[in-house]
Amino acid sequence: DAKTTQPTSMDCAEGRAANLPCNHSTISGNEYVYWYRQIHSQGPQYIIHGLKNNETNEMASLIITEDRKSSTLILPHATLRDTAVYYCIVRLSYTGGFKTIFGAGTRLFVKA
Amino acid sequence: DTEVTQTPKHLVMGMTNKKSLKCEQHMGHRAMYWYKQKAKKPPELMFVYSYEKLSINESVPSRFSPECPNSSLLNLHLHALQPEDSALYLCASSQAPFTGELFFGEGSRLTVL
Numbered sequence: 707d708a709k710t711t712q713p714t715s716m717d718c719a720e721g722r723a724a725n726l727p728c729n730h731s732t733i734s735g736n737e738y739v740y741w742y743r744q745i746h747s748q749g750p751q752y753i754i755h756g757l758k759n760n761e762t763n764e765m766a767s768l769i770i771t772e773d774r775k776s777s778t779l780i781l782p783h784a785t786l787r788d789t790a791v792y793y794c795i796v797r798l799s800y801t802g803g804f805k806t807i808f809g810a811g812t813r814l815f816v817k818a
Numbered sequence: 819d820t821e822v823t824q825t826p827k828h829l830v831m832g833m834t835n836k837k838s839l840k841c842e843q844h845m846g847h848r849a850m851y852w853y854k855q856k857a858k859k860p861p862e863l864m865f866v867y868s869y870e871k872l873s874i875n876e877s878v879p880s881r882f883s884p885e886c887p888n889s890s891l892l893n894l895h896l897h898a899l900q901p902e903d904s905a906l907y908l909c910a911s912s913q914a915p916f917t918g919e920l921f922f923g924e925g926s927r928l929t930v931l
Contacts (some may be wrong), residue, residue, distance in 0.1 A: 748925075749910075750920070808862070
């Protein structure tokens with residue numbers, strides 16, 4: 707099963723881009739990379755996902771390396787409200803479908 | 819309506835009590851999930867329902883009993899719990915089983931005395 711490795715914590719200045727890395731060196735060809743975040747005392751919130759190509763939406767950008775062994779989530783202009791735990795998830799394939807298994811995540815602190 | 823609603827938000831129960839957690843979604847999603855989250859830990863998958871049938875049970879003790887009465891509702895029945903079962907219980911749904919993003923509720927915080 708593909709597993710992910712993320713930094714335990716990161717700091718970012720308000721208004722600057724936050725770049726959150728994730729290693730998933732054992733990812734299989736049909737396994738997607740998903741990013742969620744969890745603000746304190748709330749349920750996780752979906753951010754973005756991708757398979758091979760870079761993706762962008764209104765919240766963030768996802769850059770996946772060509773070999774798919776790592777990815778970076780980019781929050782272009784971080785705000786204090788982006789302080790949260792960010793989870794990089796490789797949605798694991800198994801007989802019958804996929805499982806969404808959370809790793810330890812990165813605690814992002816956005817500072818004024 | 820893009821919400822997953824969980825009730826109650828807080829629950830305190832004794833080890834001999836029987837209680838239930840409830841989850842509801844009206845997005846037409848056909849998969850629903852229970853996760854358990856201990857403090858400062860990531861959510862752990864417990865159960866997955868696909869088209870109202872139990873598809874995944876991650877070796878969860880039988881004192882936790884899930885139920886999916888219809889495509890919009892998911893219950894978690896609790897009986898004879900232990901203090902170590904105290905946690906945040908998160909419900910989620912997805913449009914199709916095992917694909918797409920998960921939509922999470924705010925969770926039910928359970929304390930077992």
